[in-house]
Amino acid sequence: MTTIEAQPFYLQGAFAPVADEVTAFDLPVTGAIPPELAGRFLRNGPNPRTGDPGHWFFGDGMVHGLELRDGRASWYRNRYVRTPSFDEGRTLVGEDGMLDPSVCVANTNVIGHAGRIFALVENSLPTEMDGELGTVGPYDFAGRLDTAMTAHPKECPLTGELHFFGAGFFPPFLTYHVADASGKLVRSEVIDVPAGTMAHDFAITEHWAIFMDLPVVFDWRMLKAGTMPYRWSDEHEARIGLLSRTEPGATVRWFPIEPCFVFHVLNAAERSETRIEIDVVRYPELWRESPLVIGPATLHRWSVDLAAGSLTEAPLDDRPVEFPRVDDRRTGLPHRYGYAVGTVARPDGIDVDPVLAKYDLATGVTEVHDFDPGQRPGEGVFVPAADEAAEEEGYVVTYVYDAARNGSDLVILDATDFTGPPVATVALPQRVPLGFHGNWLPD
Numbered sequence: 001m002t003t004i005e006a007q008p009f010y011l012q013g014a015f016a017p018v019a020d021e022v023t024a025f026d027l028p029v030t031g032a033i034p035p036e037l038a039g040r041f042l043r044n045g046p047n048p049r050t051g052d053p054g055h056w057f058f059g060d061g062m063v064h065g066l067e068l069r070d071g072r073a074s075w076y077r078n079r080y081v082r083t084p085s086f087d088e089g090r091t092l093v094g095e096d097g098m099l100d101p102s103v104c105v106a107n108t109n110v111i112g113h114a115g116r117i118f119a120l121v122e123n124s125l126p127t128e129m130d131g132e133l134g135t136v137g138p139y140d141f142a143g144r145l146d147t148a149m150t151a152h153p154k155e156c157p158l159t160g161e162l163h164f165f166g167a168g169f170f171p172p173f174l175t176y177h178v179a180d181a182s183g184k185l186v187r188s189e190v191i192d193v194p195a196g197t198m199a200h201d202f203a204i205t206e207h208w209a210i211f212m213d214l215p216v217v218f219d220w221r222m223l224k225a226g227t228m229p230y231r232w233s234d235e236h237e238a239r240i241g242l243l244s245r246t247e248p249g250a251t252v253r254w255f256p257i258e259p260c261f262v263f264h265v266l267n268a269a270e271r272s273e274t275r276i277e278i279d280v281v282r283y284p285e286l287w288r289e290s291p292l293v294i295g296p297a298t299l300h301r302w303s304v305d306l307a308a309g310s311l312t313e314a315p316l317d318d319r320p321v322e323f324p325r326v327d328d329r330r331t332g333l334p335h336r337y338g339y340a341v342g343t344v345a346r347p348d349g350i351d352v353d354p355v356l357a358k359y360d361l362a363t364g365v366t367e368v369h370d371f372d373p374g375q376r377p378g379e380g381v382f383v384p385a386a387d388e389a390a391e392e393e394g395y396v397v398t399y400v401y402d403a404a405r406n407g408s409d410l411v412i413l414d415a416t417d418f419t420g421p422p423v424a425t426v427a428l429p430q431r432v433p434l435g436f437h438g439n440w441l442p443d
Contacts, residue, residue, distance in 0.1 A: 007052070008052060008056075008292070008348060008349065009056075009346065009348050009349040009350070009351070010046070010055075010056035010059070010349065011048075011052060013403065014352065014376040014401040014403065014433065014434045015056075015433055015434045016433060017046075017047040017048050017049075017059065017062075017433055018047060018062075018078070018430060018431055018432075018433060020430070021077075021078055021079055021080065022076070022077070022078055022429055022430040023075065023076070023077050024075065024076045024077075024428075024429040024430075025074065025075050026072065026073070026074065026075075027066075027073035027075075027076055027426050027427060027428065027429070028073075028426070028427045029072070029073055029424055029425070029426050029427075030422075030424065030425040030426075030427070031412075031422060031423055031424035031425060032071065032423065032424055033068055033071045033072065033073065033412065033423075033424045033426070034071075034385070034395060034412070034423060034424070035070065035071045036385050036386060037068045037383060037395065037397075037412070038068065038069050038070070038442065038443045039067070039068065039069075039440055039441050039442035039443050040065050040066065040067045040068075040131075040440075040441045041065065041066050041068070041381065041397050041410065041438065041439075041440050041441075042063055042064070042065045042110045042117070042133075042438050042439060042441060043063065043064050043065075043110065043378065043379070043399060043432070043435065043436075043437065043438025044061055044062070044063050044064075044081075044106075044107060044108060044109055044110040044119055044120075044435065044436055044437060044438060045059075045061070045062060045064075045107060045108075045433060045434070045435015045436045046058065046059025046060065046061065046062075046105070046107040046433075046435060046436070047059055047060055047061070047062035047080070047107075047433060047435075048060055049080075049086075054227055055227060055228045055291065055292065056292075056349065057107075057108075057228060058105065058228075059105065059107055060080055060081070060085070060086055060105050060107065061080065061081035061083070061086075061105050061106040061107030061108070061119055061121065061127075062078055062079065062080050062081065062107070062435075063078065063079055063081060063110050063119060063129065063133050064076075064077075064078045064399065064430070064432050064438075065077050065078070065079075065133050066410050066426065066428070069443070073410070073426040076428055076429060076430070077132065077133050078133075078430055078432070079129075079133035079134065079135075080135075081105070081106040081107070081119045081127050081129065081135055082135040083102075083103065083104050083105065083106050083124075083127055083135070083138070084100075084102055084103045084138075085103050085104055085105055086105070099169070101123075101124050101125045101138075101146075101147070101148055102124065102125055102138035103124065104121045104123060104124030104125070104127070105121055106119040106120065106121050106124070106126075106127040107119075107121055107435075107436065108120055108121045108122065108151035108436050108437060109121075109151040109152065109436060109437040109438070109439075110129070110437070110438055110439065111153065111155075111439050112439065112441040113153075113155060113162045113179070113183060114162075114179070114181065114182055114183030115183070116128055116139070116183060117129045117130070117131070117441070118139065119135075120149060120150070120151040120153075121151055122148060122149070122150050122151045122152075122167060122199070122200060123148050123167075124138075124148050124149075125138045125139060125140055125145065125148065125149060126138070126139045126149050127139065141179060141183070141184070141185035142184075142185070144184075144185035144188070145166075145177065145185055145188075146188075147166025147167075147168060147172070147175045147177075147188075148166040148167060148168065149164055149165075149166055149177070150164050150165050150166070150167065150199070150200070150201070150202065151200070151436075151437065152164075152200065152201040152202065152264070152265070152437075154202070154203070154204045154331050154332065155328070155331065156204060156331065156332055157328070157329050157330070157331055157332070157333065158206065158332075158333075159180075159181065160180070160181030161178050161179065161180055161181060162178070162179040162183075163176075163177070163178050163204050163209060163245075164176075164177050164178075164179075165177060165191075165199065165202055165211065167196070167197070167199035168196060169196050169218050169220070169223075169229075170196065172190040172191075173191075173193045173194075173195060173196045173197070174190070174191040174193050174199060174211065174213075175188060175189065175190050175191065176188070176189045176190075176191055176209055176211075176243060177189075178245075187248060189243075189248060189249070191211060191241065191243065191252060192252070193211075193213050194236075195217050195218065195236060196217065196218035197213060197214055197215070197216055197217050197218065197230075197236070198214070198216040198217075198218075198230045198261070198286075199211070199212065199213075199214075200262075200263050200264070201262065201263060201264050201265045202265065203265045203267065203268035203278055203332070204245065204268065204331065204332040205268050205269055205270045205276060205332045205333075206245075206270055206332055206333065207244065207245055207246060207270065208242045208243065208244060208245060208268075208270075208276065209242070209243045209244075209245055210240060210241070210242055210243075210268055210276075210278060211240065211241045211243065211252070212239075212240050212241075212262055213236075213237070213238070213239050213240070213241060213254075214236075214238050214259075214260065214261050214262065215232060215233045215234070215235075215236035215237070215238050215259055215261070216230045216231065216232055216233070216261050216286055216287055217230060217231065217232075217233045217236050218230055219231050222291070227291055228287070228291035228292075230287060230291060231287055231288070231291065232261075232285055232286060232287050232288040234259075237256060238256065238257050238258065238259045238260060239254045239255060239256045239257060240254070240255050240257060240278070240302060240304075240311075241253065241254045241255075242255075242276070242304065242306075253306075253309075255302075255304060255309075255310075255311040256311070257302060257311060257313060258313065259284075259285065260282050260283060260284055260285065260300075261282075261283045261285065261286035261287075262280045262281065262282055262283070263281065263283075263297075263322070264280070264281050264322065264323060264324050265278065265279070265280050265281075265324070266279040266280060266281070266299065266324035266325070266326055266335075266338045266340075267279055267326040267330060267331065267332070267335045267338065268332060269330075269332065269333055269334040269335060270334075271334065273306075274305060274306040274307040275303065275304065275305055275306070276303070276304040276306065277301055277302070277303050277304075278301065278302045278303075278304070279299065279300070279301050279316065279324075279338065279361070280299075280300055280301075280302070280324075281297045281298065281299060281300070281321060281322055281324050281340065282297055282298060282299075282300035282315075283295060283296075283297040292348060292349060293347070293348065293349065294345070294349060294350040295345045296320035296343065296345045297320060297321065297322060297343070298315055298316075298317055298318055298319065298320060298321065299315070299316040299317045299319075299321060299324065299338075299340065299359065300313065300314070300315050300316060301313065301314055301315075301316050316359070316361065316364075317357075317359065317366055319342060319357060319366065320342065320343045320344065320345065320353075321340035321341060321342055321343055321357055322340065322341055322343045322350075323340060323341045323378075323379035323380075323436075323437070324338055324339070324340040325338065325339045325340070325379060325380060325381055325382060326338050326339075326382070327382045327384065327391050327394070328382070328439075329384060329387075329391075330391060335361070335391065336360060336361055336362045336391055336392070337358065337359065337360060337361070337382075337391055337392055337415070338358075338359040338361065339356060339357065339358055339359070339380045339382060339396055340356070340357045340359070340380075341353070341355075341356060341357075341377055341378065341379060341380065342354075342355035342356070342357060342368075352376040352377065352378075352434055354370065354371040354372060354373055354374075354375050354376060354377070355368050355369060355370055355371065355377070356368070356369045356371075356377050356380045356396065356398065356413070356418075357369075358396075358415070358418045367418045367419055368419065369413060369418050369419055370419075371400060372402075372404075374402060374403035374404050375400050375401065375402050375403070376400065376401040376403075376434055377398045377399075377400045377401075377411070378398050378399045378400070378401075378432070378434055378435065378438075379398065379436070379437055379438060380396040380397070380398045380413075381396065381397050381398065381438060381439060381440050382394055382395070382396055382415060383395045383396075383397055383440045383442075392415050392416055393415070393416065394415050395412050395413060395414060395415060395423065396412075396413040396415050396418070397410065397411070397412050397413075397440065398410075398411055398413075399411075399428075399432040401431065401432065401433075401434060406431060407427070407428065407431050408428045408430070408431045408432040409425045409426060409427055409428060410425070410426040410428060411424075411425050411426075412424045412425070412426075
């Protein structure tokens with residue numbers, strides 16, 4: 001008898017890739033789309049064309065986009081990000097053993113800055129896309145960017161600057177970059193770290209850039225074996241580093257922390273001249289036994305006392321979550337509210353609870369929006385009702401998978417009535433697989 005191997009979780013159900021690129025106009029709406037929502041909701045994620053790419057993180061990038069305007073869902077599109085990997089079958093590591101930073105799957109995030117749209121993955125250059133989700137090509141900031149770019153850059157709401165870093169398999173292992181509000185790369189600075197680590201996200205505050213040097217380290221043997229080339233290391237010290245945004249060339253101030261791993265930061269802020277708080281989704285450890293398994297993680301806070309040179313840490317909630325988001329207008333500034341997706345650990349990977357969580361970090365109260373049992377929400381993105389609206393005044397938008405019809409909707413929640421029914425639901429012509437990150441790009 002022939003045994004049929006079970007497919008990995010990222011090829012099944014809510015995670016399974018879709019085969020077609022679709023364009024549709026004037027989509028059906030239940031409820032009423034708030035007229036102040038004028039722009040595009042874009043989301044990126046892995047969508048392997050054929051077979052098993054070997055890891056959830058390795059699938060070809062596909063961006064799903066929905067345009068809202070005048071109370072209408074005017075169009076939906078989903079498009080592959082057509083990188084040299086997609087079009088030509090090239091790999092990041094060439095036959096000569098050299099790395100080509102233009103080759104990637106560009107499957108992790110999609111952002112807008114200075115009039116450009118970028119699909120991002122952390123081991124390569126950004127890939128520029130146009131307003132209809134066509135691929136323009138690799139983007140290197142007029143030849144100034146010579147490292148990879150994190151999939152989690154931070155746009156400062158005070159200056160309009162885009163702060164990001166490049167992590168490398170080989171020295172320099174970490175480089176900090178800043179592009180100004182016009183999109184010109186104006187600062188690149190090497191950060192001295194002892195090894196290549198899984199550096200996925202970071203944080204900024206008004207005066208600091210904050211880096212995480214954590215014990216999931218690069219292993220060349222695993223890269224050659226075709227799997228995720230990182231593993232847990234008990235020998236690598238866990239620490240966070242603060243670098244001045246205003247003093248180029250300044251020394252990084254490092255603070256040891258309990259061993260852990262962090263994929264995603266909610267936000268960081270200066271609560272006084274000497275006290276900084278960094279809120280993250282924290283894993284006690286990651287990939288000790290296998291790079292396929294992702295255990296539970298919870299919201300956690302590091303508090304840095306610059307005057308005393310010390311750091312304390314404490315959990316903020318015990319609900320397993322991922323994909324934390326804050327009002328982007330509060331990036332690097334004091335924040336009260338945050339949003340995250342409930343998760344469930346499974347032996348071969350991760351699953352999503354049918355809930356979105358809303359954290360009130362001033363009161364410690366967590367509200368939960370419950371979806372139907374067969375529904376799975378993606379990352380919830382906060383969209384303010386107006387530029388000058390209060391932090392909570394706006395909407396949380398997310399793509400939601402519905403197992404009952406094997407389809408997906410865009411769901412719009414009122415952030416001030418988070419547990420209430422959706423303000424509007426847009427039925428999509430294409431299922432949106434559970435993926436990674438996206439953003440609201442206002443007109």
